Amino acid sequence: MLNGMQIDKKFIESLRFLSQTSRILTQPLQKGELISTILEESLKLSEADLVSLVMLDQGRAPDDVYVMSPGAKKKLHLDPEDFDFNDQGCEMSVPCDLNENDVWNSFFKEKLDRRFACRLRLPLFFKNKWAGHLDFYSQDSSCFEKENMVDFLKALADSFSLAYENAEMRELVQKKTFENRLLIDTSQMLANVLEQDEVLAAIAEALKLVVDYDGISIYLLKDDGYLYAIHSKGYDDPEYENLLRDKLGEGLVGWAAETGQGVVVDDVSKDSRYIIARNSTKSELVVPIKLKDRVIGVFNIESDRENAYNEHDLDLLSTFAAKSAIAIERASLYRELVMKRQLDQEVSIARSIQKTFLPRRKLELEGFDIAGINISSRQVGGDYFDYIKIEEGQTGLVIADVSGKGIPASLIMASFRASLIAEIRNNYAIRAIMQKVNRLLTESLDHGNFVTAVYGVLDNKSKIFTYSNAGHFPPILVDKDGHTIELKEGGLAFGIEPEVRYEERPIGLHDGDILIFFTDGVTEAQNSEGDQFETDRMVDIVSKNRDKTAEEIAHTIVDAINQFKDPDFILDDLTIMILKVVT
Known part of the structure; x- marks a missing residue:
């Protein structure tokens, strides 16, 4: 019991x-x-x-x-x-x-x-x-x-x-409430941020609160078809730094961008699409970033554990991507706008500097009327002309054209001008000046860049112009009877071969003669039928307007080019210099 x-x-x-x-x-x-x-x-x-x-x-x-x-x-x-x-x-x-x-x-x-x-x-x-x-x-x-x-x-x-x-x-329930609150807070925060780096860092930080990761990369799809990681964290191995770029359709990131679908990969070693970018990655979650059904980028998060992500994480990351798309696009546009403004400012400064390379005032020479016009196809260009006082009664005249356009061409032109003026001060012989300038440019220019130029010295007392032509369009001398002479004597364009022998030639000028210096922007202007303006048309305009001043003749040529060319044709840099012999 x-x-x-x-x-x-x-x-x-x-x-x-x-x-x-x-x-x-x-x-x-x-x-x-x-x-x-x-x-x-x-x-x-x-x-x-x-x-x-x-x-x-x-x-x-x-x-x-x-x-x-x-x-x-x-x-x-x-x-x-x-x-x-x-x-x-x-x-x-x-x-x-x-x-x-x-x-x-x-x-x-x-x-x-x-x-x-x-x-x-x-x-x-x-x-x-x-x-x-x-x-x-x-x-x-x-x-x-x-x-x-x-x-x-x-x-x-x-x-x-x-x-x-x-x-x-x-x-x-608590997690869902927190996720919804976080999405709302993140959306509100992103609405007030414009800097791209701040936007991406805020997205990555907020995301880690609800979907843990060991590595994250946010890609944007560029016009070249590549996806570039504009924000990444957890990719510390420099060996894989260059792999944070994927081509559309390649790798899991490229696949998500191409298909517009997200994917959960439990074990990356068993997925043939995976491209290694982290040695320790075991699983991955990738979703596209869409703006109005257009893929603009990709979210990619990686974990050092297998089976780290599930369908709920996929849905959550997709929601984050949707909420972030507008902010990322806005930040990208803002970044482009800021960069454009900075570039415009830099180009404006470059243009102001380049203007100082051109004649600032009309050159007064007894017995001569001289004028020039320089019009760049962009804000800065590669054309150049100048009048350089050498000594009493002698004036250097130069016109030049750099291969290429824009800021690179303007920088080469600045280098050419500095080299030319330095050599003019050290030498009187034109051929020696040309040879030294060519040697300097050949040493400093990249392969494929070159400068064509004509440099000469005008003796206004004897009315003799001695020149040398470095591969430039030959200036054209039009006498009072309409006959023409091309000034071809010289040698190769600057920057092609280091050792070039340049010849020089004197030419006598007479009352009524008009000497036309120009760059290819003048003669290569095209009309709607594909015909070029060419030198004959320019010479004809000069002959018909020989009674006008040098400045008026130059502007008449420019006006004729604008009337001739197709409205959609983009002019190259255009430079004209007119030297007229007057009594």
Whole structure:
């Protein structure tokens, strides 16, 4: 009778303990708190030597096992490939003997230096799906044989399953609320930021609060068909720095941009599209950034864990991409606008400097009327003309044209002008000046760049013009009767060969003569039929307007070119210099 009363008392104590534990588990605990509680209470109720908890992560094999023994609680890392978590077998809910070859016995021997003789494995079900197991280990082969012990432990496992499922639901609601709040806050913040670097850094920082990553790269699709990483973090190996650029259709990033679809990759080593950019990456999540169904870029996040991302993460990142698209596009346009303004300012300064290279005032020479016009196809150009006072009664005249256009051409022209003026001050012989300028330019110019030029000295007393032509369009002398002479004497254009011998030639000028200097922008202007303006047309205009001043003749030629050319034809740099002999 006493023995029966003792059994009943033990039964009642266990039942009371189970009831108390169930009440604890029904409290709104976080998942981590629940895991600690179930391990502690299971150890007390079962009197086992060790309790372990294994839970599948949304159906995927876990990376860790939680264990507790008297006085110790640990989380042990495991290799999922060493265990078959889907093999529930006959071991479930029934105490069984273990041998030394049991995979879990071997695992605990390796990790804890302990072996066990008996195990009771209880299944855990979340939402009616098997989700793991709660294991009780004992070094006594007759473990868990106390009456009703297995039933109590089953009830405890069921209580934990229900509590954990409720905790997951609470966590999901809290996470969803947080994600929505974060999306709203991020959208509001992005609406007030224009700097591209700030926009991208804010997006990356906000995203990490809801989708963890070890590496992130945000790409923009450029007109050349390549995706360029305009923001990245976690790519510290310089070996892969140049790989943060993908061609449309290549790699996971290129695939997402081409198809307009996102993708979750559980194991990058098994996906042929993956291009390695981080040695430690195990899984990846990629989504396109779309603006009105147009792909403008790609979000790419990488993890050092396999199976790090799921469909919910894909949806969340896609929402982030949609919210970010307008801000990224706006920041890109703002960046382009700022850069354009800076470039315009720099070009304006360059144009102002270049203007100082041209004659600032009309040259007054007794017996001559001289004028010039310089019109750049862009704000700065590669054409140049000047009048250079050498000594009393002698004036240097120069016209030049650099291969290319824009700022590069203007920089080469500045170098040519400096070299020419320096040599004019050191030498009087024209051929020597030409040879030294050519040598200097050949040494400094990249292959394929060159300068054509005509330089000569006008003696206004003797009315003799001595010149040398470095591969330039020959100036044309039109006499009072309309006859023409081309000034061809000289040598190669500057910058092609280092050692070139230049010839010079004097030519006498007479009353009524008009000498026309010009660049290819004059003669190569085209009409709608593809015909060029050419020198004959220019000479004819000069002949018909010879009674006008040099400045008027130059403007008449420019007016004729504008009337002749097709409205859609873009003129090259255009320069005209007119020297007229007057009585």
